[in-house]
Amino acid sequence: MDLGLQEKRALVLASSQGLGLGIATKLSEEGAHVVICGRSEERLSQAAKSLNSETGGKADYVVTDLADAKSAGELYASAKERLGGIDILVNNTGGPPPGSIDKPDAELWRSQIDTMLIRIIEISNLCISDMKDSGWGRVLTVASSGVLQPIFNLAMSNTIRSALVGWNKSLSNEVAGKGITVNMLLPGRILTGRLEQLDRANAEKLGKTPEEVATAAKAAIPAGRYGTVEEFGNVAAFLCSERASYMTGGLVRCDGGAIKGV
Numbered sequence: 001m002d003l004g005l006q007e008k009r010a011l012v013l014a015s016s017q018g019l020g021l022g023i024a025t026k027l028s029e030e031g032a033h034v035v036i037c038g039r040s041e042e043r044l045s046q047a048a049k050s051l052n053s054e055t056g057g058k059a060d061y062v063v064t065d066l067a068d069a070k071s072a073g074e075l076y077a078s079a080k081e082r083l084g085g086i087d088i089l090v091n092n093t094g095g096p097p098p099g100s101i102d103k104p105d106a107e108l109w110r111s112q113i114d115t116m117l118i119r120i121i122e123i124s125n126l127c128i129s130d131m132k133d134s135g136w137g138r139v140l141t142v143a144s145s146g147v148l149q150p151i152f153n154l155a156m157s158n159t160i161r162s163a164l165v166g167w168n169k170s171l172s173n174e175v176a177g178k179g180i181t182v183n184m185l186l187p188g189r190i191l192t193g194r195l196e197q198l199d200r201a202n203a204e205k206l207g208k209t210p211e212e213v214a215t216a217a218k219a220a221i222p223a224g225r226y227g228t229v230e231e232f233g234n235v236a237a238f239l240c241s242e243r244a245s246y247m248t249g250g251l252v253r254c255d256g257g258a259i260k261g262v
Contacts, residue, residue: 004242022229028057172249188255223256
């Protein structure tokens with residue numbers, strides 16, 4: 001299937017590695033011009049070189065830290081300078097520290113809300129102005145299956161990412177008539193460095209080994225395994241594509257059937 005992404009201009013947040021880089025890779029393979037971003041120039045430079053040599057699209061990068069209050073405006077300006085405009089925005093952030101709901105202090109809550117919620121809203125508002133001008137756009141926000149079924153030992157993530165659900169639906173209603181779709185993609189247990197970190201944290205909390213935790217987690221997934229970054233990127237690319245033009249305001253799971261609800 002031709003996804004209609006040739007020459008589309010995409011900004012992918014938190015994309016020097018993991019799920020963000022997986023999405024950027026699939027968009028680039030479909031012929032999109034991609035700007036990746038993150039805090040590590042070394043990782044970004046290497047990732048951009050790989051994308052340019054191995055995919056059919058073009059890739060550039062911007063060093064940014066979403067914890068910085070000025071980062072949204074600066075990132076938007078830098079990405080627009082490189083792309084000429086933005087057709088696709090993939091919102092993605094790192095996750096907060098694991099733990100129970102009563103552990104983090106107020107300052108940690110504020111800093112994570114700024115990075116994971118406020119910054120997403122700010123950069124989306126800026127990019128949507130370009131999409132309105134062109135009459136076409138895609139906003140895809142990567143969250144977590146925890147917004148549907150809270151995840152053990154990830155109370156802060158469950159809480160902050162859930163706030164994005166109401167924002168996603170509200171925004172989708174406002175811009176659907178302008179050719180812009182707004183969706184959320186919810187990963188389950190996709191094999192990344194972050195997942196391995198969480199398995200280690202859960203093992204420490206439960207007094208088990210990381211291998212025991214991973215085995216139990218896989219047994220609870222109907223698919224019987226962790227997902228791959230490539231599988232996740234495939235779903236993301238479709239949601240960003242021309243072919244998903246009548247899908248908006250939704251929460252799309254990529255979790256191997258792990259969520260128990262319907």
